[in-house]
Amino acid sequence: MWIRQAAAAAVSLVIVLLLSVAPASGRPPAQVDAVPAVVVHSSGLDRLLPDERDAALREILALLPARLGELPEQFDDDQEAAAVVRLLTILLTHPFELRLDRDEERTIGMHLWVDRAGNGDPRPLLDELVQAMTGSGPTWDDEGASEYGPAGDERITVRSLNAGRALLTMGPRPADVQITTALPAGIEPVWQVHLDGARFLRREIRDAGGVAGMLALAGVGVDMALGYDEHGSRLGVRVTNASRLQPILGPGQSLTQRDFEVIPADARFAKVAQFDGASMLAWVEQVRGRPLRVIDELSEVAGLDIRKELISQVGPVFATYRAEHLGGGGLMSTVMVGSLRDPARVRDALVEVAGVADKGLAQDSGGFVRVRRWQTEGRRYFSLVTPGIPFPLEVTMTIEDDRLIVGGTPWIVAGAAAQIREHRPSILDAPGIGARLRSAENLTGLLYVDTPATVNAAYGVANAMIAAGHNTVRSPETGRTPDTVPPTWTDFSRDVQPIVALARQQGDIMTIDATGDSSMLVNASALAYAAVSDLQTLLVPVPATVLPALGRARENARQLKAATQVRALVQAAIVYHQAQEQMPESMQVLVDNWFLTEDMLRSPLGPAGDLGPDFALFVDEAWPEEFSAELPVAIDRAAFLNGVDWIPVGFADAHVESLTHEDVSRLLRRHPRVATAFGLDLGEGQGEAAGGPWQRVEAMQSLRTMMMAYMMYAAENTDTFPPSREAVEPYLGPDSLADLSRVSLRWGVGRTAAITMPHRMALGVAVAEGQYVVAFADGHVEAMDHASYAELMKAPYNQDFVPDAR
Known part of the structure; x- marks a missing residue:
């Protein structure tokens, strides 16, 4: 699946632009303006990366198309996404120019020119390009006809080498169009992009929002060009109607x-x-x-x-x-x-x-x-x-x-x-x-990387980048191995230039003039090293690293404290019996006689869902003289009722075990008198009265399962909760569905439009009159009374539960 994820952005743009061309077979391309709405020009890999320090990078990029062609079969991945990525790498490694526009009928006109640079018959590459753009292999007419394409496919028309109306051609480069290079005079661009968003981008892209949508809606135009002079690399950017992007670019003041x-x-x-x-x-x-x-x-x-x-x-x-x-x-x-x-x-x-x-x-x-x-x-x-x-x-x-x-x-x-x-x-x-x-003068922004001062760290990044690139283009099934090693430290660090980008804005036009080293490996390494300077990178480790650990540590600490309190309860009962020669009538007697404090009877995993005591003690007079080490005599009943994963149980010899719900249930069924003393008489399962302990525990476990399914649904559906239980059934296994169906409760779903406060977002059910079980988005489950439940539902991200139609 990782190819689909890596290619998502490319697919969304290239598929729309290249697969939706409208001219029918034999129809000339749409008439376009003198300057097309989209122009992308590249002078090829050798001119894009002319510095000798970039030799290893050039080799990696040259081998990348072959490796990408192998991945779909090896990983059983998305063929279409892989084809698009392969198309992009093919274009990257060859000189090319792409022109796109729309006529008055909103028909896309496309001209893609690729220079084979004398590398023999152009038809294999042409076939690859068409196959990537159409998703199926084209047929070549050996008679030399001017058109070919998949049978019955009118989405794309391909002209032969020198056809004047070519949409896709391997012939001579078309005549230049006048595009603002945004580079100083005398510097020839080796990479150039022109985009008139308002003229070209499709309505559906605009409606999708995001940066692309903002460009189209605001009518912003972008010209960008990369070139080289005797000092290093130069990047120029010119944005028209920039004032309309004030929310992104700021007020534009000097x-x-x-x-x-x-x-x-x-x-x-x-x-x-x-x-x-x-x-x-x-x-x-x-x-x-x-x-x-x-x-x-x-x-x-x-x-x-x-x-x-x-x-x-x-x-x-x-x-x-x-x-x-x-x-x-x-x-x-x-x-x-x-x-x-x-x-x-x-x-x-x-x-x-x-x-x-x-x-x-x-x-x-x-x-x-x-x-x-x-x-x-x-x-x-x-x-x-x-x-x-x-x-x-x-x-x-x-x-x-x-x-x-x-x-x-x-x-x-x-x-x-x-x-x-x-x-x-x-x-x-x-x-x-x-x-x-x-x-x-009139500066509105600055980006500065002191590459000479950080070159030591940047060199380490460069070596890691090349090693990663080498491993990427290698194949487990062929002998393809890159041979070019990264530059030595001496070569890498020789006369490196800093990265300086200065932004200016005058009226509706913003320009960026950037200078850097002539080696793109040096520039990329320096920028990668500097990229972690953003505040987001600084702050993300705090919740990402600390909070999950804290959640586990907090839960472990609570369970340990609860187990300690259960052990203290058993020991207090034994000591009381030794002192008084009788068992205490209740846990409160232990408090009244200073064997325990009030706090020792409040569980860190409570309060108990039935609003009863958090702990329970079995006080049969036959214990402790006639006891079995396997006899349960104390329990954290709040943990059991509240759906905690591990429940502390104390035994007659004062040892404590943390048991699962299933283990506790089996144990209590073997000792029904103990279960009754604990207030956890499980009865006969389905015959139990609504709101009983067994039904409550099943409800909690089912709710936790359902909440996890809801969160998975939301993660894959733009952070929105599903409208019903049926919507999340694909995220629940067969066993989970069976568990949910066995809970004979009225299901309800709290819904929200966006995951904004996940630690307090909840699903819940009523298990008895005035008693509720609630599962939260962070996975924990609580039992609460009607007042607490009503207060929770006041939050704007929760709503009153709606009965499930099932």
Whole structure:
């Protein structure tokens, strides 16, 4: 399946553009404007990667089409997706030009030219291209007719080598069209793209939303070109109607000197961009087609309007950087600095949000995740900490002057604040880049990678990239093996050039002028090393690494504590009997006589779903003198009723075992008097009264199974919950379906439009009058009374359960 996933983006675009051409056989291509809506031009692999340091990269790309041709058969994967990827790699390794347009009838006209560069008969490659575009092999007319194609297929017309109306040709390159190169005069483009989104993109693509849809709806045009000069590579980008993309590109205001002064002089990576919190949020919700309910829910919990008090206050400039004196220039050096419209307002809001977040995290994690609020030198800091867990980040934020600062550790953030407060030397004072920034006018953005200073790390990335490429193009069934090794350290690091991209915007036109090293391997390695500087990369490990571990640790800790309490209950009963020469009449007697505390009778896995006691004790007078080590005498009945995976059970010799529901059920059926004493008389299964323990446990297990199926459905269906139980049956095995059908309860489904608060999103059933069992999206199950259930249903992401038609 991994080919389909890797090719998803390519398939969605190329299939639409190449497989939906409309001219019938014998019909000339659509008449197009002088400049087609889409033009993609490549000068071929040798000119795209002219630097000798890229020899290994060239070889990998040259071998890639052959390897991709083998994958579908070896992995039984999607043939169509693999064909599209193969088509793209064929085009990458040959000089080609693709032109696409639409006429007044919305008919696509296409001209694809491929240069075989004297490599013999062009027909095999032509066959491959047509096969990739049509999904079936074409036929070649040996008589030399001007047209051929799959029989009866009118989607594509293929002309022979020199046909003037060719849609697909291997002949001479067509005449140039005048496209703005966005490169300085005198630099010939080796790769060029022109896109007029409003003229070309199909309605269905526009309606799909996302970046492509935004381009079409906004009428944005893009021209991009890559070339080389004596200093290295040059990339030029020109965007028309750029002001319509303000939510993405920002307000387009010129950056000030102060916007660059927040970045230290020894920055090894820096990115400065326009950013407006309110506009970005509005655009995200427009693309999603629905509001981000999580923001409204957080606002309700925090008691303030997060949109107004926080998000709308951020902007219009955000900077990200790594500085050598702050953490060595690596990942831990990452700092983000955002301008604020009302710093005092944001500071007050952060105090409120941090307090609420700390309480929630402490409760959910058992204290293993907290928000630390602290002050030093009159400045307030907020840090996400993990007490007792050696997680290598303390994501911290503070406000210095009118800038919000976020970093991976408190000392990094303190250093970034000092950069602003003490007006330390900045990137404007750095050799090379400083002069370019001071002399530039109307800058709206910057991307800077100090490749010479980070070349050591970049070389390691380059070796990993080449090794991965070599393994990719090798085949287990042939002797195909790449021979070219990556450049030596001496060659790789010789006279490397930094990456500098400067963005400007004047009116409706935005331009980007980027320079880099002449080796694309050097540039790609440096960018890959710098890519982890984004705030998202910094923050993602916190929930991704800590929270799953915390969930397991918290559950294990609760079960261990519950088992300890069961053991203490058994031991207290034995000691009481030795002291009083009789068994206690109840567990409360043990509390009244100081053998236990009240807290010892409250289970960490409770409260019990039937609102009865969390623990139970069997107090037959024959015990403990006449006992069997296999006799269960105490249990955490809350764990049993609430569907916990492992239930602590205490035995007459004071040992404790954690048993599954099935094991506990069998044990209690062997000892019916004990089951009655525990308040867990399981009866005869189906004959049991509604709301009884056995039915309750089955309901919990079934709900947990159903919730997992719902989450799998949502993951594959744009984060939406299914409308009914039938919709998730494909995600449930036959045994699961049987288990669900045996639960003779009225099923109900809580639905939501989007997964916004998964830890509180729930499915549930009523198991008795005023008693409910609820399964949550994180997999845990709770029993609750009517008041708690009604409160849960007030949340905007849950709704009253609707009876299942089945």
